[in-house]
Amino acid sequence: MKIYDIAVIGGGPAGCMAAIRGAQLGKKVILLERNDKICRKLLLTANGRCNITNTAQLEVFLEMFGRRGSFYRDAFSEFSNQDLMEFFKIRGLDFKVEEAGRVFPSTEKAESVVNILKRALDEYGVKIIYNYRLKHLHQQSKIFKLYSTEEELFTTYNIIIATGGASYPRTGSTGDGFTVAGSLGHHITELKPGGVPLRVREKWVHKLKGVALENVGLKIVYDGKILNLPDGNLLLTHFGVSGPVILDMSHTIVELMDKQGDLEIYVDLKPELKQDALEVQMVEDFQKYSKKSLKNYLKFHLPQRLVDPVLEISHLDPEKKLNQITKKERLMLQEILKALPLTITGHLPLDRAMVTCGGVSKKEIDPKTMESKLVKGLYFVGEIIAGCGRRGGFNLQQAFSTGYVAGSNASR
Numbered sequence: 001m002k003i004y005d006i007a008v009i010g011g012g013p014a015g016c017m018a019a020i021r022g023a024q025l026g027k028k029v030i031l032l033e034r035n036d037k038i039c040r041k042l043l044l045t046a047n048g049r050c051n052i053t054n055t056a057q058l059e060v061f062l063e064m065f066g067r068r069g070s071f072y073r074d075a076f077s078e079f080s081n082q083d084l085m086e087f088f089k090i091r092g093l094d095f096k097v098e099e100a101g102r103v104f105p106s107t108e109k110a111e112s113v114v115n116i117l118k119r120a121l122d123e124y125g126v127k128i129i130y131n132y133r134l135k136h137l138h139q140q141s142k143i144f145k146l147y148s149t150e151e152e153l154f155t156t157y158n159i160i161i162a163t164g165g166a167s168y169p170r171t172g173s174t175g176d177g178f179t180v181a182g183s184l185g186h187h188i189t190e191l192k193p194g195g196v197p198l199r200v201r202e203k204w205v206h207k208l209k210g211v212a213l214e215n216v217g218l219k220i221v222y223d224g225k226i227l228n229l230p231d232g233n234l235l236l237t238h239f240g241v242s243g244p245v246i247l248d249m250s251h252t253i254v255e256l257m258d259k260q261g262d263l264e265i266y267v268d269l270k271p272e273l274k275q276d277a278l279e280v281q282m283v284e285d286f287q288k289y290s291k292k293s294l295k296n297y298l299k300f301h302l303p304q305r306l307v308d309p310v311l312e313i314s315h316l317d318p319e320k321k322l323n324q325i326t327k328k329e330r331l332m333l334q335e336i337l338k339a340l341p342l343t344i345t346g347h348l349p350l351d352r353a354m355v356t357c358g359g360v361s362k363k364e365i366d367p368k369t370m371e372s373k374l375v376k377g378l379y380f381v382g383e384i385i386a387g388c389g390r391r392g393g394f395n396l397q398q399a400f401s402t403g404y405v406a407g408s409n410a411s412r
């Protein structure tokens, strides 16, 4: 039976890059993918536009992966954001940069990225077997024997596991790699969702599904401490809140909830004005528009559908004229505009998250090579590795960089 130099399990971005790199270095590479095509998840990224990387500097990249972000220093240095763009540029795909350094293919189509990966796999002669779902493997005299759910057998000297996380399972990423890694003695850290919408208790939020609160401030108060989140857009949904800031920060919030339970979050509807400045403005307004009803006044300041809930929370009569509002009532309204309270009670499940935070422990992977410290010839790349990055193109870069590094090292 033919023994491959490298078998790559999973044809997502990490697996494709690992296979391309191994084959580029002259190795006999086989790519085993359970679907009938590669990169199904990549096709969904950024609503099909694919935020492939970010122009940020290395240190920012590492920060985006949290406490153990420095694990990726070697991988991001060996195959950087610039290297990734170059890889595609020389194959005919250009890029555009949007706010916060987010990089997209100039075609705005994830499909363009996938087409180039597929062409490169073919160009370097990677053998691709579709509809092959790895079930288990074992190592015998330095050779790995791989078995599919149908007991189809392949043999290889090196194996790169690139099966992704456990979110969006319909794309093929159902967490199989965690079982395989676990069976070989690896520790799998708790699987938690990253980039996930949050549930809130307040029913008025659910009724306002689809309303976007633009550029609001957010802070979480717990245990006498304050966690300030970046300003941004908040999207109200039929179960709670979503939108860029929530998706960006959800893994931090989910971790905090594990320790603290339900969390109080405060929405600053006027982040551009400090308390004092808002007070000055409201005093002026109340004099200038003294005959206006409170309800009509607030329409100037808030999205129309938010006016009733704000008035309800303030226990103020919507029809009251501004000149009938007492100072105490005005200050209370001001307080609510600066800190509208919500209660976070949970999050959507892992399968609805953009990424899986948790996976094969980084302590068991050599960051220079992506090789397991427990099993020689076994490599882990992409989302299967514990931890996750923030939104902004960082997760795809992690998949490509770790894939490249493992492909290089499995070829040595």
Ligand SMILES: Cc1cc2nc3c(=O)[nH]c(=O)nc-3n(C[C@H](O)[C@H](O)[C@H](O)COP(=O)(O)OP(=O)(O)OC[C@H]3O[C@@H](n4cnc5c(N)ncnc54)[C@H](O)[C@@H]3O)c2cc1C
Residues within 6 Å of the ligand: 009, 010, 011, 012, 013, 014, 015, 032, 033, 034, 035, 038, 039, 040, 041, 042, 044, 045, 046, 047, 050, 051, 052, 053, 132, 133, 134, 135, 162, 163, 164, 165, 167, 168, 171, 172, 173, 174, 175, 176, 177, 353, 354, 355, 381, 382, 383, 384, 392, 393, 394, 395, 396, 397, 399
């Ligand atoms: C909706 C959505 C939008 C996103 N947008 C962005 C974005 O714009 N920018 C960004 O950086 N990140 C984004 N991400 C995250 C990004 O898609 C992932 O981090 C990335 O795809 C991980 O790559 P991977 O190769 O490790 O795993 P995956 O892309 O999950 O690929 C794993 C592959 O392994 C295969 N597989 C699984 N088990 C087996 C098995 N037993 N045998 C054989 N094959 C198997 C799967 O079928 C799949 O093809 C988004 C994620 C989602 C869900």
